[in-house]
Amino acid sequence: MTGVDDPRGFTRRRVWPPSREALIDSTRCPSCFTEIAASTCASCGLDLSDQRAYRVLDLSQRVARLLGDRDEVLAQMHADADRAFAAAAKTAAAAAAAERAAAERAAAEQAAATRPAAAAAERAAAEQAAATRPAAVALPSPTPVHAPPVDAMPAQVHAPVDAMPEPPRDVDPPTHPPAPTPAAPAGAPKKLPTGPTAPRRSGVQVFLLSIGVVLLAVAAAFFLTVAWVSGGLVLRSIIVALATVGVIVTASVLRRRRLTATAEGIALLGIALVALDVWAVRANDVAGAAGTDALLYWGSAALAAGVGFAAWARVSRLRVPLTTGVVALAGGPALIAAGAVGGDPLRAWYAAGLTLLLVTLAAPLAPRLSRGEHGSLVLEVAVLRGVAALGAVVGLSALLGLETGATWAPVVAALSLAAVIAAHAIIATRRGEQLIASVAAPAAVLVFGAGATMTVVRVADPTFTATAPLLVATVLFLALERAATRAGGATAGVALRVASLTAAAGGAIAALIPFALVVAAVAGPLRGLGRGFGRSAFAVDVPDAESTASALTLIAVVALVAVAWRLGGLWAARNPVIVWSTAVLALLVGPQLRVIGLVVLWYLAIAIAAVLLLRARRGRPEVWVSVGISALLAGWILSFSAPLTWAIATVTVAGVLWVVASLHRLVRVVAIVALVVFVSGSAFLVPVVIGIAFGVFVLVPGPLVVAAGVASLCLVAATIPFRSLDIANGMPRP
Structure with missing residues (x-):
């Protein structure tokens, strides 16, 4: 037993239970195993109304089950040892009996061998004696009497003795607990605890108690109504005050x-009477209360009532006033803030919501309002x-x-x-x-996003709408992701990761608008195809400013994310995202070059670069x-918008197909067929x-002749350098 002085005057004792049954005895304190007479142990001061007492009981039951299993295993070990000792004793007894029988047989054989020689010696002695005494009367020789053989060392059989005696079931600890329960002798009937037990209430008792409280409330309301109708201001105030205090x-x-x-x-009834008192003060215009702002009055009253309820709960150790006081202390300042801003209802609602968030930051300090008898105040x-x-x-709806x-x-x-929500997180x-952290962190991001969206709507500028939200969301996402990476897998890391995913x-969602504007810009060059080589290669298709701003924003976002991931050590894992985003963006920004010839050259350059990367076997x-x-x-x-661009594109496509045919033998046949068909x-x-470009009519042979001639040239050209290309690429000859 260990004792520690308690500030409340108790002696904290941690005692090993006197028996296994004491662990699961709900009539004893789980700390000092003293019989319980109240919700607080009179010996060590443990608060048994704490919710964690159920956890202690569950653990005690588990320990009792384990101790029972331990006793069973020990009993089996002792039983096995007894059986083994008995078998060994039986074997030893049988061996001793066999040794005795063998000794008896050897003694009998030895006696039978010496008996004739002894008889002859006796007869010779008798004859000699008779010869020396002639006058004597010959007496008959006595018959020798032989004693039964006796074992030299008789075997002794001892009763078996336990080498390891079984310990008693109720083992007292090395320390001495207060008033230990003596262990009952084996076979004695087990005594039931006779001390006072904790009060247990049935459902009928609770129902009757609830009915009684309701009837008291009805009676009090009726009494106050009669006093209100029949009495004056002074009488009303005295009656209501006396009833509440009582x-x-x-x-x-x-x-x-x-x-x-x-x-x-009864405390619930008292709280209801306090609320009636607050209403009565304003209704009777006590001290000019009716002339004050309603929100300010009720907020001040709630704040004062909350302080009073908390003090009442601390003095009386009641739980209901404490819970009500906690809520009143949170709601009172919110009402005061709403009344202070005045005028605009939305502004008042926003002030109330923000104040509620600020006040509830002190939620972890709520247990300090009590004296510890109610535990950690999980409910409050x-x-x-x-x-x-x-x-x-409320604040989000108002803003x-x-x-x-x-x-x-x-x-x-x-x-x-x-x-403020982030502070909660x-x-x-x-x-x-x-x-709580995983809910509050993304909630802060959502609230900020909602306010930013409403601001974008009020700005009503297409360029601002297409650029600002995406940039802000990207910066917020990268910042939260960086913080989550540094925090690791702890609680903060998980909350920040959820918030970063929310920002992402x-x-x-914000990227949908600039993406749609960039895609819509492709319609400009496509409209020129209807003229059929009727445009100049230097014709200009000017996209709108929103499309250009959107393209620049997307480029900036991809570059910013790439740099952040490169510096943050995430490039290896996120590389595919950057590569695909860059590739798609390269395809979409072509129309932003405006000149149709530059647009065509841009796409042809992308195709050539892709072929070169494939040939170099780099990347994806x-x-x-x-x-x-x-x-x-x-x-x-x-x-097809202009003759010059068509000529350049045709030659480029043919060259690309020819190079693709040299990349690998598996695509060679397909590429050659495509090249022949295309050319x-x-x-x-x-x-x-030629006719459209130079205004000259060209006379050519029939279509079949032209196709056959060109196909033949393509087949001849397709077989020229592939072998050397295979050797250059390190491929085996076909």
């Missing part, structure tokens, strides 16, 4: 007498968390319509609200509350194949292009 005192006295449930029910802290969530919803004449009001208000992170989702082949094919098709299709088909358009 109920509060009654509840406190009942709690002192350990009638906890009844006291809590959870209620304050719910109040904080309500404040966030969406806040100050309609001010463009930047929503984002400023959202920034303040998000900062930080506090939850430091306390190890994973769920917001950025993806699947990306180069997809981008190369798309760019080659885009450049060739857009080249043969393009040969039909050569006279038309």
